[in-house]
Amino acid sequence: ISKDQNGKEWYLVKNSWGSNNDYGGYLYMSKNYVRYKTLSFLLNKNGIPASIRTKLGI
Known part of the structure; x- marks a missing residue:
């Protein structure tokens, strides 16, 4: 879990569809x-x- 500048919590999730997006x-x-x-x-x-x-x- 990480937090953005406003304190909102996010998960960094591996996409099983492949690596063709902005986040590899x-x-x-x-x-x-x-x-x-x-x-x-x-x-x-x-x-x-x-x-x-x-x-x-x-």
């Missing part, structure tokens, strides 16, 4: 949009800190 394959989504529209997240296990992976048994 990523896009910014507002925290409120993500909370409203998201049903699930897919995350590579290597994106999770080792200490948490150990606790989860993965």
Whole structure:
């Protein structure tokens, strides 16, 4: 999560459609949009800190 100059929170999200945009394959989504529209997240296990992976048994 990052904040803009007005304090609004944004997620930097990798776009699975490719890298043909202004942000090299990523896009910014507002925290409120993500909370409203998201049903699930897919995350590579290597994106999770080792200490948490150990606790989860993965």
